[in-house]
Amino acid sequence: MNQVIIMGAGPAGLAAAYKLKQDKQVILLESENQVGGISKTIQYNGYYFDLGGHRFFTKFDEVNLFWNEILGSSFVRTPRLSRIYYRNRFFNYPLTPLNALFGVGIFDTVVIILSYLKSKLFPYPVEDTFEQWVSNRFGKRLYSIFFKTYTEKVWGIPCSQLEAEWSAQRIKGLSLTTAIINAVFKPKNSKIKTLIDEFDYPEYGPGMMYTAAKDKIESAGGRVLLKSKIIGVNHENYIIRSVDYSDSNGNVHQLAGDDFVSSIPITELIQILNPRPPAEVVKAAESLAYRSLITVDIIVNRPVLFPDNWIYIHSPEVKLGRIQNFKNWSRKMAPDPNKTSLGLEYFSTENDELWNLPDAELFKLAAAEVEKIKICNASEIEDYIVVRVPKAYPVYNTGYQKHLNIVKDYLQQFKNLQLAGRYGLFKYNNMDHSILTGFYAARNILEPHRHYDTWEINTEEEYHEMKKETASQKPVGI
Numbered sequence: 001m002n003q004v005i006i007m008g009a010g011p012a013g014l015a016a017a018y019k020l021k022q023d024k025q026v027i028l029l030e031s032e033n034q035v036g037g038i039s040k041t042i043q044y045n046g047y048y049f050d051l052g053g054h055r056f057f058t059k060f061d062e063v064n065l066f067w068n069e070i071l072g073s074s075f076v077r078t079p080r081l082s083r084i085y086y087r088n089r090f091f092n093y094p095l096t097p098l099n100a101l102f103g104v105g106i107f108d109t110v111v112i113i114l115s116y117l118k119s120k121l122f123p124y125p126v127e128d129t130f131e132q133w134v135s136n137r138f139g140k141r142l143y144s145i146f147f148k149t150y151t152e153k154v155w156g157i158p159c160s161q162l163e164a165e166w167s168a169q170r171i172k173g174l175s176l177t178t179a180i181i182n183a184v185f186k187p188k189n190s191k192i193k194t195l196i197d198e199f200d201y202p203e204y205g206p207g208m209m210y211t212a213a214k215d216k217i218e219s220a221g222g223r224v225l226l227k228s229k230i231i232g233v234n235h236e237n238y239i240i241r242s243v244d245y246s247d248s249n250g251n252v253h254q255l256a257g258d259d260f261v262s263s264i265p266i267t268e269l270i271q272i273l274n275p276r277p278p279a280e281v282v283k284a285a286e287s288l289a290y291r292s293l294i295t296v297d298i299i300v301n302r303p304v305l306f307p308d309n310w311i312y313i314h315s316p317e318v319k320l321g322r323i324q325n326f327k328n329w330s331r332k333m334a335p336d337p338n339k340t341s342l343g344l345e346y347f348s349t350e351n352d353e354l355w356n357l358p359d360a361e362l363f364k365l366a367a368a369e370v371e372k373i374k375i376c377n378a379s380e381i382e383d384y385i386v387v388r389v390p391k392a393y394p395v396y397n398t399g400y401q402k403h404l405n406i407v408k409d410y411l412q413q414f415k416n417l418q419l420a421g422r423y424g425l426f427k428y429n430n431m432d433h434s435i436l437t438g439f440y441a442a443r444n445i446l447e448p449h450r451h452y453d454t455w456e457i458n459t460e461e462e463y464h465e466m467k468k469e470t471a472s473q474k475p476v477g478i
């Protein structure tokens with residue numbers, strides 16, 4: 001039986017292994033001590049912390065089937081509430097125009113309307129950047145209140161340097177006019193429940209899903225090697241022969257294979273190819289950037305803090321970007337009903353000032369900020385854990401596509417290499433898209449006469465949170 005080596009055991013790598021497990025000898029190599037990648041769940045003193053919050057939703061039947069086959073009855077259907085915090089007030093998220101306009105006060109409402117009219121009369125002639133794209137649809141003022149600060153917290157670069165592609169993907173087809181029309185003419189008493197209203201979530205967080213997937217792969221004879229970091233990918237004539245990986249003791253091993261699936265960051269793959277790719281490919285890979293995430297997970301000595309699953313913090317006076325309230329995702333995430341566990345999300349870049357702060361300093365900052373925005377008192381926090389997620393977002397800065405194309409063109413020459421996943425393809429993908437790329441990668445190995453293009457998934461997708469019936473509630477934000 002052919003041996004397939006899968007690099008990385010996040011959702012994409014596990015999905016590929018799951019599809020291949022009956023027909024091939026699969027070996028998954030994962031550098032961490034648990035599977036799930038960004039979608040893993042951290043356990044701390046009986047509490048479960050998601051990295052961010054992972055809603056399970058998809059338009060793809062195949063992915064739904066996969067999730068249900070693995071976890072079926074362990075999903076909870078969770079009612080959704082998420083809001084934006086700005087100037088000491090809460091605004092609906094997804095934004096609803098009347099709530100937004102009335103919430104900002106009469107002066108800003110007038111300015112928003114005037115600036116919207118101005119943008120209609122004198123739009124940016126090109127829509128290359130996030131700023132141009134959003135301003136043309138919502139006006140400069142609404143853009144600066146509800147899009148600019150949070151987006152810049154997430155990406156760490158001015159919106160004028162962020163590709164419009166990202167906004168087009170997330171807030172496709174919406175403008176202030178359509179939003180108002182939809183809000184006014186929204187069918188009353190609509191019975192259609194959408195992901196806007198509720199979503200599925202494993203009762204102990206997303207990690208539960210991927211740990212169960214690992215168990216199923218192993219029961220079918222597949223192998224999952226944890227704490228096994230791939231440090232070399234050896235090739236000749238555009239055929240990969242083997243990978244080198246180091247185990248938890250620092251010992252280096254070599255594993256040969258017939259086919260290879262890579263879901264590790266594409267930039268890392270380029271660095272560890274042996275022999276090295278041409279200089280221009282290495283340079284292009286080095287030009288691709290990631291944004292990182294730090295979560296300061298806290299346990300607060302209060303049974304109820306707020307009703308939302310999560311809150312976006314737009315206020316520029318704090319660095320805090322988003323707050324998750326895990327017991328509002330699933331009761332089982334927080335074992336003590338008298339306490340509340342929150343995930344405080346800070347966006348950063350690996351090795352920047354925030355990233356390098358010691359955990360105790362990060363906690364001090366986070367405690368002061370939640371007190372400042374009146375979520376709870378710092379003195380009520382009784383425990384915390386800091387989790388750093390080095391590559392949380394691929395950054396779509398201006399020109400990134402040119403660099404990515406160079407890397408992609410080079411890697412496509414490899415005859416037995418499949419690329420999959422969010423970082424394997426450098427694509428801002430959710431779990432379902434990542435999983436589907438894993439399935440495609442597996443199919444390319446099982447059906448070599450066919451070609452399933454993993455790069456094509458998600459390019460022309462309507463933002464998957466939406467169903468057509470509810471276009472009035474298209475989400476705007478991240």
Ligand SMILES: Cc1cc2nc3c(=O)[nH]c(=O)nc-3n(C[C@H](O)[C@H](O)[C@H](O)COP(=O)(O)OP(=O)(O)OC[C@H]3O[C@@H](n4cnc5c(N)ncnc54)[C@H](O)[C@@H]3O)c2cc1C
Nearest residue numbers: 008010011012031037038052054055230421422429430431
């Ligand atoms: C804050 C946040 C919130 C999110 N919310 C949602 C949501 O609500 N719904 C949703 O569907 N998606 C959500 N996502 C996206 C989701 O997390 C990703 O789409 C998904 O985890 C990507 O899976 P992957 O397998 O492609 O990559 P990853 O999850 O990154 O897995 C890659 C794996 O490769 C391993 N690896 C890397 N380098 C090496 C190496 N050299 N050797 C061995 N192993 C290596 C990593 O340790 C990791 O386990 C969110 C993401 C973030 C950051």
